[in-house]
Amino acid sequence: MFIDIQDLSFTYSNSLTKAVNCISFTIEKGEVISILGRSGSGKSTILRLIAGLEMPDEGSFTLNGKKIMDDRTFIQPEKRGIGMVFQDYALFPHMNVEENILFGLSKMSRKDKKRRVNEVLELVELEGFEKRYPHQLSGGQQQRVALARAIAPEPELILLDEPFSNLDADLQVKIREDLRRILKKANTTAVFVTHNINDAHALADRILKIKDGKIDKIGRPCDLLGSTSELPNTGEVIFEELLPV
Amino acid sequence: MNRYLANVNGWTIGAILIIILLFIPNVSIVTGIFSSASENWAHIKEYMLVNYIKSSLTLVFFTAMFTVVIGLSLAWLIAQYDFPLRSFMKWALILPLSIPPFIGAYTYHGIVNYTGVIQKTLRNQFEIVPNPSFFDIMNVPGAIFIYTLFLYPYVYMITRIFLSHQSASLIESARTLGKGPWEIFLKVVIPISRVSIIGGVSLVVLEVLNDYGVVKYFGIQTFSTAIFQTWFGLGDLDSSIKLAASLMGIVIFILIIERILRGGKQYSYSTTKVRPLPLVKLKGKSAVFATMYTLVIFSIAFLVPVIQLMDWVILTFGKVPMGEVLVYTRNSVTVAALSATLIIVFSLIVGNFSRIVHHKFAKLLPKLTILGYSIPGAVIAVAVVTTFIALDRFLAPVYEFIGIDSGLVLSVSLFMLISAYIIRFFAIGYNSIESGFDKIGTDFRDASRMLGVSRLRTFFKIDVPMMKGAIISGFVLVFVDILKEIPLTLILRPFNYDTLATKAFQYASDEKIMEASQASLLIVGVSAIAIIIFHKLLREEPK
Numbered sequence: 133m134f135i136d137i138q139d140l141s142f143t144y145s146n147s148l149t150k151a152v153n154c155i156s157f158t159i160e161k162g163e164v165i166s167i168l169g170r171s172g173s174g175k176s177t178i179l180r181l182i183a184g185l186e187m188p189d190e191g192s193f194t195l196n197g198k199k200i201m202d203d204r205t206f207i208q209p210e211k212r213g214i215g216m217v218f219q220d221y222a223l224f225p226h227m228n229v230e231e232n233i234l235f236g237l238s239k240m241s242r243k244d245k246k247r248r249v250n251e252v253l254e255l256v257e258l259e260g261f262e263k264r265y266p267h268q269l270s271g272g273q274q275q276r277v278a279l280a281r282a283i284a285p286e287p288e289l290i291l292l293d294e295p296f297s298n299l300d301a302d303l304q305v306k307i308r309e310d311l312r313r314i315l316k317k318a319n320t321t322a323v324f325v326t327h328n329i330n331d332a333h334a335l336a337d338r339i340l341k342i343k344d345g346k347i348d349k350i351g352r353p354c355d356l357l358g359s360t361s362e363l364p365n366t367g368e369v370i371f372e373e374l375l376p377v
Numbered sequence: 378m379n380r381y382l383a384n385v386n387g388w389t390i391g392a393i394l395i396i397i398l399l400f401i402p403n404v405s406i407v408t409g410i411f412s413s414a415s416e417n418w419a420h421i422k423e424y425m426l427v428n429y430i431k432s433s434l435t436l437v438f439f440t441a442m443f444t445v446v447i448g449l450s451l452a453w454l455i456a457q458y459d460f461p462l463r464s465f466m467k468w469a470l471i472l473p474l475s476i477p478p479f480i481g482a483y484t485y486h487g488i489v490n491y492t493g494v495i496q497k498t499l500r501n502q503f504e505i506v507p508n509p510s511f512f513d514i515m516n517v518p519g520a521i522f523i524y525t526l527f528l529y530p531y532v533y534m535i536t537r538i539f540l541s542h543q544s545a546s547l548i549e550s551a552r553t554l555g556k557g558p559w560e561i562f563l564k565v566v567i568p569i570s571r572v573s574i575i576g577g578v579s580l581v582v583l584e585v586l587n588d589y590g591v592v593k594y595f596g597i598q599t600f601s602t603a604i605f606q607t608w609f610g611l612g613d614l615d616s617s618i619k620l621a622a623s624l625m626g627i628v629i630f631i632l633i634i635e636r637i638l639r640g641g642k643q644y645s646y647s648t649t650k651v652r653p654l655p656l657v658k659l660k661g662k663s664a665v666f667a668t669m670y671t672l673v674i675f676s677i678a679f680l681v682p683v684i685q686l687m688d689w690v691i692l693t694f695g696k697v698p699m700g701e702v703l704v705y706t707r708n709s710v711t712v713a714a715l716s717a718t719l720i721i722v723f724s725l726i727v728g729n730f731s732r733i734v735h736h737k738f739a740k741l742l743p744k745l746t747i748l749g750y751s752i753p754g755a756v757i758a759v760a761v762v763t764t765f766i767a768l769d770r771f772l773a774p775v776y777e778f779i780g781i782d783s784g785l786v787l788s789v790s791l792f793m794l795i796s797a798y799i800i801r802f803f804a805i806g807y808n809s810i811e812s813g814f815d816k817i818g819t820d821f822r823d824a825s826r827m828l829g830v831s832r833l834r835t836f837f838k839i840d841v842p843m844m845k846g847a848i849i850s851g852f853v854l855v856f857v858d859i860l861k862e863i864p865l866t867l868i869l870r871p872f873n874y875d876t877l878a879t880k881a882f883q884y885a886s887d888e889k890i891m892e893a894s895q896a897s898l899l900i901v902g903v904s905a906i907a908i909i910i911f912h913k914l915l916r917e918e919p920k
Contacts, residue, residue: 185827208826209826210830210832214827215827218823222824224824226842236828236830291827
């Protein structure tokens with residue numbers, strides 16, 4: 133398997149209860165996984181643990197046969213080769229689109245860097261936006277730049293934290309389709325966190341339902357949530373509303 | 378892997394070293410309390426201590442009261458109403474901060490004394506000979522007047538920014554519920570501004586307790602003057618440390634009161650989005666009153682003293698050689714710029730440590746350094762001198778080896794003064810940097826690291842450029858404070874090393890008020906420019 137996570141646990145320093153409690157799962161190459169759960173269920177913490185932004189109490193994580201962390205190993209986030217799209221995108225406000233994307237491309241010739249910027253901008257359909265600054269872009273455009281920036285260094289795994297929560301309902305549906313197309317075209321393995329059941333259904337190959345820091349269920353969207361026709365056709369259907377379905 | 382050991386890196390080691398160095402003087406004072414008492418201390422305790430406490434607390438209490446009345450009323454007027462000259466007054470009312478209280482004190486004394494412009498005009502133009510005691514300001518009420526005039530901007534500034542940025546929805550709700558301006562002021566504005574009022578007033582209180590210039594010039598006995606006299610007059614360092622410890626006790630008591638007052642009822646907001654408070658246009662008498670009120674405060678707290686200083690500069694032109702003034706200016710600017718740069722660099726290291734290390738001590742330790750700001754300059758001076766003399770003794774063999782004859786090298790150098798400035802003013806720079814780090818959060822740093830960029834490169838490429846505003850504001854604030862500083866500079870400067878502030882203070886103490894005007898006006902000028910840059914460019918109302 134491409135990604136193997138075993139017995140992952142984590143407690144915040146100001147808390148006594150475990151935010152993530154002994155979680156294990158595997159992911160195949162090219163697979164898109166959704167972590168679905170209520171707010172406070174620990175889903176974003178799992179993402180931060182995979183990224184290396186938090187250090188777990190225990191557990192192990194192997195990526196493409198490489199030991200990323202266990203009792204003795206802890207590879208720093210910058211050395212993991214994992215990309216991440218943040219909830220509020222975290223585009224560097226003092227850099228334009230091109231500089232934002234170039235920022236993660238250090239070990240390349242100038243020509244290759246330029247080529248890669250053009251490639252990813254074409255992928256997210258934002259050619260011609262190179263010189264714009266983040267504040268000159270719409271929410272949807274900012275999200276696509278954040279995705280382009282994360283994809284550009286060709287990470288082995290890409291993490292997305294609530295990628296649609298800052299978008300309007302209409303835009304969410306459109307961007308969701310775009311995102312699946314982009315991820316599949318780039319053959320990227322991805323894990324994304326959401327509280328929106330429609331996002332999980334539309335994007336994921338498999339869903340991990342999280343409850344109180346533990347895995348509640350794992351399965352394909354149709355097995356876990358039923359077919360798309362059973363879901364209300366709205367942009368924002370949140371986990372809390374549909375949990376009893 | 379141990380989660381806490383993983384936090385040990387260059388930032389942690391650097392930050393802890395800096396914090397220890399900054400904290401040493403506090404320790405030396407605390408240990409001083411337990412040293413054996415001298416005869417002087419028994420005398421001071423028996424006859425003087427109550428007087429010091431009484432006069433210090435009187436100054437603190439009345440200054441705090443008057444600065445709140447003036448600061449809050451101005452903040453409310455500027456934040457809520459539009460009237461003629463409002464946009465000028467908005468930042469002009471901060472300018473009195475550029476006049477160090479001791480310069481304000483001797484300027485006002487010069488204006489109202491027997492040969493001053495007021496009594497002279499009354500005598501020559503109106504043939505009135507007033508009772509001179511009526512114009513005597515060299516007493517406790519006079520000092521309160523001076524402190525209020527030149528320190529109210531702390532309350533004004535902090536409360537105005539709070540009211541313009543945070544209060545829109547609350548005040549608008551009150552208005553839609555049919556409340557009039559006075560009722561809104563009393564029932565909404567005062568309660569919601571409490572935290573910022575207390576924040577501003579605690580700065581005022583600390584400034585009053587730290588002040589040496591005004592009380593020395595006016596001949597009022599307070600802790601600051603007592604520490605100086607006991608140290609230099611009686612040559613009793615131990616007793617002066619005990620006095621300092623008592624003063625620190627009062628400061629800690631005040632800080633605890635501040636916490637309690639702020640504590641339980643911290644008003645927080647459900648949204649972080651900033652919406653400016655829309656202005657209400659005043660007309661007729663109200664507009665005239667608002668303009669007159671702000672104009673009167675601005676005139677007596679800034680315009681009048683500055684015009685007087687200018688007049689004296691013209692009168693004494695040529696009396697103080699220009700070359701001499703240039704040397705003081707160069708000394709002042711060099712030492713202030715160097716110290717402010719070091720403070721900002723250290724603040725960035727400690728601030729980043731506090732941000733990246735997930736441990737409660739990483740949040741708590743930097744707070745200890747803020748105590749440095751509450752310790753009077755005179756006491757920091759004692760601690761620094763003691764440490765540097767010990768350091769020189771320790772390094773004596775090294776000096777001998779490299780062929781330096783004198784046993785005192787560091788303790789007679791500028792390095793000692795700069796170290797003292799860093800201890801005293803670190804809190805000012807650190808506050809600015811810490812709020813800068815808070816503002817940018819951790820997402821940008823995390824995003825950079827997820828793109829494969831190291832901590833150090835992230836710091837220089839992401840954090841520093843995004844913190845530009847906080848870095849410039851911190852630098853400007855520290856620079857201005859050092860430029861105006863008196864007790865540390867008087868005690869710790871190398872032999873023959875004068876700055877604008879020490880020269881102005883010396884001239885004024887020698888009753889050469891007019892000769893002091895050039896250096897004073899330069900301090901006021903440089904500080905005023907710095908304050909304008911700071912508030913006009915960096916702290917504008919949200920767009």
